[in-house]
Amino acid sequence: MKILILGDVFGRPGRNILRDQLSDIISEHDIDFTIINGENASGGNGLTIKNARELLSLPIDAITMGNHVWHQKEMLDAIDDFPQIIRPLNYPDPCPGKGYKIFLHQNKKICIINLSGQIFMPNLSCPFSSIQALMDDIKDTADLFIIDFHAEATSEKIAFGYYMDGIATAVYGTHTHVQTADERLLPQGTAYITDIGMTGPLDGVIGVDKEIVLETMITKRPKRFVTATGKVQINGIILEISDVDGKATAITRFYETYEV
Amino acid sequence: MKILILGDVFGRPGRNILRDQLSDIISEHDIDFTIINGENASGGNGLTIKNARELLSLPIDAITMGNHVWHQKEMLDAIDDFPQIIRPLNYPDPCPGKGYKIFLHQNKKICIINLSGQIFMPNLSCPFSSIQALMDDIKDTADLFIIDFHAEATSEKIAFGYYMDGIATAVYGTHTHVQTADERLLPQGTAYITDIGMTGPLDGVIGVDKEIVLETMITKRPKRFVTATGKVQINGIILEISDVDGKATAITRFYETYEV
Amino acid sequence: MKILILGDVFGRPGRNILRDQLSDIISEHDIDFTIINGENASGGNGLTIKNARELLSLPIDAITMGNHVWHQKEMLDAIDDFPQIIRPLNYPDPCPGKGYKIFLHQNKKICIINLSGQIFMPNLSCPFSSIQALMDDIKDTADLFIIDFHAEATSEKIAFGYYMDGIATAVYGTHTHVQTADERLLPQGTAYITDIGMTGPLDGVIGVDKEIVLETMITKRPKRFVTATGKVQINGIILEISDVDGKATAITRFYETYEV
Amino acid sequence: MKILILGDVFGRPGRNILRDQLSDIISEHDIDFTIINGENASGGNGLTIKNARELLSLPIDAITMGNHVWHQKEMLDAIDDFPQIIRPLNYPDPCPGKGYKIFLHQNKKICIINLSGQIFMPNLSCPFSSIQALMDDIKDTADLFIIDFHAEATSEKIAFGYYMDGIATAVYGTHTHVQTADERLLPQGTAYITDIGMTGPLDGVIGVDKEIVLETMITKRPKRFVTATGKVQINGIILEISDVDGKATAITRFYETYEV
Ligand SMILES: [Fe+2]
Ligand SMILES: [Fe+2]
Ligand SMILES: [Fe+2]
Ligand SMILES: [Fe+2]
Ligand SMILES: [Fe+2]
């Protein structure tokens, strides 16, 4: 089985390039299941109902989120209407939405989990104890466990990868919007990469117009962020998974740029 | 001209793999000038006098540093005895050491600059105004400007890259210890990568023994860090620079792992 | 001379209680000069032009600001029209507004300075080097130096107090919205207090409706902040200053609560 | 019943002033039960076994801790030998020590609880959900609930006070080392103060030699901290509690300075 996972879709440029390219990518690479991170899909800030529907009209099976999950307030009420959307597991209970979901696909039960890190991030519950509690509950109910670990610090992401090594099928990072080059199978077989990158504007600053970001960083004064224009990129990974034992056999980076 | 730049050398494993491999790498890739980041070379924390001498006995032309620069206290007094060591420019004056140095090499004046970011980092002076002031002073005194931007946040690193685009020959990030896959020539020609990665243990957490890091992250209690053992990696980039106009013509990632 | 200084005026409750009580306080305590911190005067976030005019129609001589200074965007263009408004000195140049102002009052030149701390605060320039550079310039041009040090960490505030001890007439903290009980004359004579507190709602959380704050802290999900209602407080200090040598002779806390 | 609670005892100056003055304070104010915060009692960093015994040889009934609780490593193994020492409740399980303890005193069951905040603090579990879970368990097993909320941000401390209003007998803050002037009975009767202050050197920076702190803040370079010398202070509060219903009837600040 081949699973395509794409990094944080950013604003209209990110949504449009998926509309234009996703089907071709899926065909070309013989993809069976597609996951995207959608926390920045609406103007860089969260996900509106409209944009969720727009993305889910494409061949996308699951959408994970991150620290921006509630920045479009309507999603607080709407998230439970979207079985495909998964928000970080380690929000305190009770919380709208769900932190994982098991998809039945080609006779495989694929569990997709979203978690937030703590270092340089909002104060959610400990991701290590959250995943431990979840796995104690559900480890026998799925065949594959794919985890989007949405975090800033490389140390926390790598440590989390080792923590799940041999337990999860794959642990991949999101949030920094820059793809890392450290993809590999960890010693116990879990596929790992620190960050899969971003799907959106290439010539901005993690999605935002670069002149605006520079102005705020130089003046230290706030300014309303605007999505960058111009060329775009699609960033992500392709996981190959054994049909025999459900273990990852390969993790390959996907990094394409497009004129628009 | 080809310049090899290697990411944060971590502890004895990092120093030893350079002792064993650096000459071969330099020969094989026809390297003219070599820069390493040395902020973690002594047990992961700063750089001792002894280790500085050990590294400089290898074919290393310049050593840049970062937030760990003063963690071996003896370096406060000794740094001015090492013309090859460069610490972040944006420490407040007066400060031992220097934030840049111009090397004369093959009739080219190569200016190496080290700067620290501010986001999720110590409160040094603004790197944007620091580099502006420096460039106002020295822009006509060197042919190449190579900048190690030691920072955590991808946004600040990318923004800094754009800020220097067309001015610096190359801007590369260090500090996260994970190599990124976004190397490219920016629109105005500056070679750029968000992080060049780490030279040291492969199977630790950014250099540290993974069991210890996991224990501190799970228990939230401190524990003395120990350098990881086992396989090692050398991470970095190779810059190719035109002899005609001193502009970067290529930036290539270097990422090798070694059994030890 | 007696100077009244009032802590961060918060929203309409803060503005209204000053409208109702300030003149009486000034009469009762025989105040000669009045300073307020206005960074939260408009809905808790910055200061609108309208609210600035409203406050300056009261017997207020100077308004200092803080990290919220630019949260009402119109103030970026308008601040230079208000000679009484002082924003943190350590914003990078160029920046609208000014970081200090010398007022001529009763034949005394009173210099009011506003500075931001760095610990747990935005990345402005170092307040220690900023004040050093300013004092090198202007130390002979005023009789009194009164500094609003807008900062979070008690360590940085106390350290700054000592740094200016014997140089400034008074150093007082703002930003935490809670008055501290450590007012005193430092060894070299500078009047000091870590925080003068807030002027606004008593039964909120530093000005904001407590149920909303509790909900955000418990759920870790964002919610729009609303100013608290009910009883209000006026917090501040009264400085007494010798007419002979311009030194502080007393610093007294002012802490009153009012039914509304 | 009168309970004396003293803020963070800092180093030898803090321990010595308690040795010299505590008995007199207890007599003079007719104190029935004494609590101190001991997280800085050993050189400013944690609490050694020796210093714990030294403090407990004084008329001290309970010692609460904070973020420095494990900075003397021997306490990890020893803490369970000290029934009087209480560390923050919201360390993840399992963890040495305990987060609360019920003392039987004058026929009253006094429950002392220690909790850490999250804002600008280490990533412990949410204090709101931690206290909720604890109170669900034990609310009927004690007569008084006294909570040391060890936190940085005034917003989190005040919010926590309101959260426990009418449930806890008293909520008091520690950690900033500066006493606040906002002591009061909250609307539902809980005694509250944002910070009770520090017991230790008066003329340092939250306990540390001021020249050293200033040097680190100005140069941005690390330097080994040394406890300040000279005058000392004892900071804290006195709670008066009704024998009839166990509710707080008064909260009074205690703030004395001493020549040594
Ligand atoms: Fe994102
Ligand atoms: Fe994110
Ligand atoms: Fe490093
Ligand atoms: Fe670093
Ligand atoms: Fe404020």
Ligand SMILES: [Fe+2]
């Ligand atoms: Fe503020």
Ligand SMILES: [Fe+2]
């Ligand atoms: Fe403390």
Ligand SMILES: [Fe+2]
């Ligand atoms: Fe503390």
